[in-house]
Amino acid sequence: MNDPIISGELTGARPITSREATAGSELFRWLENRTLADLRTLLALSPARVGYLTFFGDEECTYAVLVRRDGTLATHRADVGAAALAAAATRLRLLNDGDPNSYEACAPIDPAAPELRPYDDIASVYAPLLDWLDDERENLDVLCVSPDPALLDVPLHMIPVGGRPLIDRVGVTVAPSANVLTHMARAGLPTRRPLTATMVSVPRAGDGDGARHEAARYAALGKVLGGLVGTASFVRDDAADLAALRGAPLAARVVHFATHGAFDPAAPLEGSGLFLAAEGRLPSGESAAAHLASPAVLAGLELRGSRVIVSACLCGRSREVTPGEALGVLWALLQAGAASVVAAHWRTDIDSAMTF
Numbered sequence: 001m002n003d004p005i006i007s008g009e010l011t012g013a014r015p016i017t018s019r020e021a022t023a024g025s026e027l028f029r030w031l032e033n034r035t036l037a038d039l040r041t042l043l044a045l046s047p048a049r050v051g052y053l054t055f056f057g058d059e060e061c062t063y064a065v066l067v068r069r070d071g072t073l074a075t076h077r078a079d080v081g082a083a084a085l086a087a088a089a090t091r092l093r094l095l096n097d098g099d100p101n102s103y104e105a106c107a108p109i110d111p112a113a114p115e116l117r118p119y120d121d122i123a124s125v126y127a128p129l130l131d132w133l134d135d136e137r138e139n140l141d142v143l144c145v146s147p148d149p150a151l152l153d154v155p156l157h158m159i160p161v162g163g164r165p166l167i168d169r170v171g172v173t174v175a176p177s178a179n180v181l182t183h184m185a186r187a188g189l190p191t192r193r194p195l196t197a198t199m200v201s202v203p204r205a206g207d208g209d210g211a212r213h214e215a216a217r218y219a220a221l222g223k224v225l226g227g228l229v230g231t232a233s234f235v236r237d238d239a240a241d242l243a244a245l246r247g248a249p250l251a252a253r254v255v256h257f258a259t260h261g262a263f264d265p266a267a268p269l270e271g272s273g274l275f276l277a278a279e280g281r282l283p284s285g286e287s288a289a290a291h292l293a294s295p296a297v298l299a300g301l302e303l304r305g306s307r308v309i310v311s312a313c314l315c316g317r318s319r320e321v322t323p324g325e326a327l328g329v330l331w332a333l334l335q336a337g338a339a340s341v342v343a344a345h346w347r348t349d350i351d352s353a354m355t356f
Contacts, residue, residue, distance in 0.1 A: 039178055040071040042185050049141040052178070055129065055148035057082055062148065064129055068139050078128035085150040088125040092154065095119070096346040119158075126151075126159045133169075134162035142171040146178060149320040153345050173340075176318055176326040180334055194253045194307055197225050197232040202240045202259035202275060205282035217350045218258045221311070225256055241277045242293055245301065251337070252305040258353075261312030261329065261344075262292065268319040268327040270294050274312055295332035304337030311353040316343035 043050050052067040059081045066074040095118070129151075133143075143166070145156055157172035158165050166172055175181050201218040204211050218236070226232040235248045240259075257274055260283065264271030273294040275283040283291035310316075310329065318326035325331075333341045344353075 036067070038182065039067055042178075042181055043067060043069045044071070045185060046142075049139060050144060051136070051140045051142070052144050052146065052181070053133075054146040054178075055151060057085065057148050057150060059083065062129055062150075064132070066133070066136065068136075074136065076129075076132045080125060080128055082150060084125055088122050089150065089154065092119075092122050095122070123159055126154060126156065127161075130156065130159050130161050130166060133166070137162075137169060140170045142173065144173045144175055144181065146175050147326075149326070152318045152320065152326055153316075155345065174330075176328075176331045176334070179325060180331070184334065184339070195230040196249070196252075197229045197254040197256065198248055198250055199225050199232060199234050199236070199256045199258065200240055200245060200248070200276075201234070201236045202277055203237070203282060204260065205284040214350050221256070221258055225254070229254060238277045238280050238282055241279075242297065245276065245293070250306060251302050253307075254309070255303060255306045255338075256309045256311065258311045258350075261310070261315040262288075263314035263317040263328060265317075265319045268321065269296050272314075272317075272328055273298060274310070274315065274329065295327060295329055298329060299332040299335040301333075301336040303333060306338050308333050308338040308341045310341065310343040311348075311350070313344060313347040316341075316345040 039052060043052060046069065049069050051069065054065055056063045056065070057080075060079070062078050062080050062085070064076045064078065066076075068074065133140075147154070147156070156174075157167040160166075161169055199222050201222065203215040203218055215237075222232070222234055222236075233249060235244050260275040262272055262275070271292075271294070273292045275288065275291045276293050277283070278291045310333075315329040318328035318330055320326045330341055330343055333343075
């Protein structure tokens with residue numbers, strides 16, 4: 001970390017500035033070179049038939065590479081280049097988030113019928129990247145995907161393979177990189193279901209109907225969580241600041257964040273994160289920056305062995321800023337020791353999150 005700028009030229013990513021490098025120097029301890037032998041050793045540790053899938057692309061095509069649990073490789077070339085993937089990603093963002101340059105907001109998702117949105121045309125662009133996995137069904141129970149930068153925010157688990165969504169055929173997990181997997185394997189994963197939980201809930205400030213509805217839904221979610229485990233503790237409302245979060249029990253349990261989130265692709269380490277209370281106040285539009293707990297901060301929490309759920313917008317998104325490493329809230333929570341993370345790639349309302 002001696003260089004003032006870590007170049008992103010090889011991937012087309014934005015370089016990390018010296019400020020980010022200084023703030024995150026400890027976080028980048030994962031940035032070690034991983035060999036194929038390391039990955040094969042890691043996969044062999046699993047009792048399940050686990051495969052590791054990654055992608056490499058250029059303007060003309062995208063290559064998919066699968067490392068099977070027995071160490072053998074399978075490769076596939078799909079004639080889908082960078083321009084086609086970028087166009088599909090833009091259409092996907094517009095479909096989910098609406099046009100940021102338009103006054104017309106995107107229609108809310110109906111939790112009872114989310115399939116009503118026209119995803120088929122977009123899915124057809126991504127299908128050639130995965131349809132060959134239909135022949136790998138006998139080799140896979142779980143597929144761990146480490147996406148190419150062009151695929152980081154694409155819900156690949158929903159792409160049809162053999163006429164059914166991939167998630168219906170195998171368990172699908174996403175890891176920012178092989179470095180993340182190695183880090184988690186070294187830390188060890190829990191073998192028992194957590195019997196305790198901590199919920200961190202931070203509704204928006206205000207006295208309007210929206211703010212009251214949100215606070216009520218967070219309270220209802222807390223009751224549900226308490227009923228699913230033996231013991232639940234709560235860090236909530238204007239008391240849920242960073243100091244309280246650092247002092248709360250967060251290891252070896254279910255940890256549920258119910259708050260608001262942000263993601264800045266130009267500054268994924270410092271300009272993204274979860275909104276907490278600050279100085280006894282809830283976050284609001286005017287003071288949002290003072291309430292943001294960035295990935296650089298979240299990575300310092302003690303989440304070892306916990307199953308983390310994030311009910312907040314955009315916190316599943318990542319941005320590759322160095323070769324082989326994608327940063328964001330997901331990366332930070334795994335860095336903090338979480339055994340698993342469930343987070344949304346898109347904007348989501350509280351009612352949809354509750355239904356999920």
